[in-house]
Amino acid sequence: MAALVRDDLLQRVLLSPTGDGCDELHVLTGYASAQFALFHILELREQLGRDVAVRLNIGMTGEEGLELSAHQGFLGAISALSGDWLRVSYAPHGVSDHTKLYVWNWSGLPTIAWFGSANYTAHGFGLSGTRRESMIRVEPESAWSTMESATAGFISATDESLFSRVHVYEADAPEQRRQVLAPTRLARPPLGTLDSVDLPLVQTTKRPGEVHNAGAGLNWGQRGSRRRSEAYIPVPAAVARSGFFPPRGLPFAAHTDDGATLFLIVAQDGDKALHSVPDNGAIGRWFRRRLGLADTAFVQTEDLERYGSTHVTFSALADGSYFMDFEPH
Numbered sequence: 124m125a126a127l128v129r130d131d132l133l134q135r136v137l138l139s140p141t142g143d144g145c146d147e148l149h150v151l152t153g154y155a156s157a158q159f160a161l162f163h164i165l166e167l168r169e170q171l172g173r174d175v176a177v178r179l180n181i182g183m184t185g186e187e188g189l190e191l192s193a194h195q196g197f198l199g200a201i202s203a204l205s206g207d208w209l210r211v212s213y214a215p216h217g218v219s220d221h222t223k224l225y226v227w228n229w230s231g232l233p234t235i236a237w238f239g240s241a242n243y244t245a246h247g248f249g250l251s252g253t254r255r256e257s258m259i260r261v262e263p264e265s266a267w268s269t270m271e272s273a274t275a276g277f278i279s280a281t282d283e284s285l286f287s288r289v290h291v292y293e294a295d296a297p298e299q300r301r302q303v304l305a306p307t308r309l310a311r312p313p314l315g316t317l318d319s320v321d322l323p324l325v326q327t328t329k330r331p332g333e334v335h336n337a338g339a340g341l342n343w344g345q346r347g348s349r350r351r352s353e354a355y356i357p358v359p360a361a362v363a364r365s366g367f368f369p370p371r372g373l374p375f376a377a378h379t380d381d382g383a384t385l386f387l388i389v390a391q392d393g394d395k396a397l398h399s400v401p402d403n404g405a406i407g408r409w410f411r412r413r414l415g416l417a418d419t420a421f422v423q424t425e426d427l428e429r430y431g432s433t434h435v436t437f438s439a440l441a442d443g444s445y446f447m448d449f450e451p452h
Contacts, residue, residue: 125260132241133248136225136258137163138170140235145227147176149270153183153221155211155243156443157196161374161386162245164208165401174208179243180274182220184213188290191303193442196376197280199384203401212277215288220273223247225258226266236266250373294441308382312446317438320362322397324410325424325433327359332433334424341410341422344403351419354407355396356387356435363394367439374400376444377437385409385447413449 128135137148160179167175179197181189197211214220223242227235239258241247246254278288285291292300293310324341326333335357337345344353358368369375371389378384385405390398399406408418414426427433431451438446 127239127257127259129255129257132256132258133250136237136241137248138167140227141167141171141175143227143235144229145175145234146230147178147228149178149180149226149228149267150243151180151182151220151222151224151270151273152243152247153181153223154247155179155181156245157193157200157376158369158374158386158443159243159245159248159250160197160209160211161200161203161400162250164204165374168401174204174206176207177209179209179211180214180270180277181211182214182218182222182273184289185215185218185220188292188300189213190442191291191293191307192309192376192378192440192444194280194291195309195378195384196442196444199376199378199386201280202384203386203405211280212274213280213285213289215276215278216290218276222269222273223258224266224270224273226263226270228267233263233267236261236263238266245369245373251370309378309446311380311448312438312440317440317446318367319436319438320365320367321434321436322356322358322362323434324356324427327357332424334422334427337421341407344407345421350404351421352404352407352411354410355390355398355403356406358389358395358397360393360395363389367437368394368397369443377447378440378444379409379447380450381413383409410449 201209223239225237226233237258238261241256241258245251247256278285286304291303294300335342341354343355344350368389371394374386374388376384377387386400387397388400390396411418414430436448
């Protein structure tokens with residue numbers, strides 16, 4: 124008889140099965156986050172040296188709806204991974220499924236399955252918070268049959284009919300939801316309504332107000348054999364100590380004011396920088412395009428001054444993602 128497992132769930136449920144040859148994970152979960160999906164796939168990539176496919180089905184969207192920022196996060200993660208490594212589907216109106224079922228396949232055959240209480244989130248698998256969860260190994264073929272039956276009517280995140288079949292909304296306040304009826308960019312949060320920090324894109328100590336030299340900041344990749352588009356956003360020590368951003372190495376979605384979604388991580392000694400993942404050139408290309416520069420250009424102080432801003436503002440959203448504002452001031 125299988126034993127109930129409460130410790131090291133990330134390794135046992137989401138990582139170790141690849142050692143038995145499993146190459147595709149199907150998930151049915153009440154709740155999920157794009158940040159955790161990206162973290163999981165990148166962690167598998169680092170351990171295995173190859174990609175593993177995740178097919179994610181979220182069961183509570185039919186009852187509770189789907190916040191626009193969360194949906195855009197999933198689309199951003201699908202795009203960032205490039206290739207068919209992440210598929211996301213939502214329960215439609217009238218369907219409510221709180222099941223947490225994980226079925227690993229090997230060459231299309233159900234091989235290992237887990238059932239229990241852990242949602243497909245950082246909280247569920249012990250990367251943040253102190254919540255305890257339990258999982259147990261179950262018979263794979265029966266679990267696969269349940270998976271197929273339960274998700275048969277789910278709607279793909281990329282389906283054109285999504286907005287008519289899933290209640291997508293923006294939250295103006297905790298109890299105020301506005302339905303979104305068609306694809307749209309995330310609205311800029313009203314000033315003063317959310318926790319926010321301003322991060323400088325220029326030096327603040329040695330040469331205050333000047334853009335960083337080659338090998339730092341927006342010009343991080345402008346040296347040696349690095350890709351010229353690579354960049355990072357400096358994080359002042361006070362912000363790094365505040366806990367405003369997630370722990371180092373855990374990706375988070377940054378929805379930008381021009382409708383893009385980037386995934387960033389806290390990195391470097393002292394948590395002093397934000398990098399983009401899985402491609403650290405993504406953040407550099409994004410800033411250069413906003414500044415009207417070529418993807419590989421050296422960013423000058425004059426470029427930021429001409430644009431009208433030398434900092435970027437991050438606002439924390441309710442779903443764990445962030446709004447990233449780089450507008451002239």
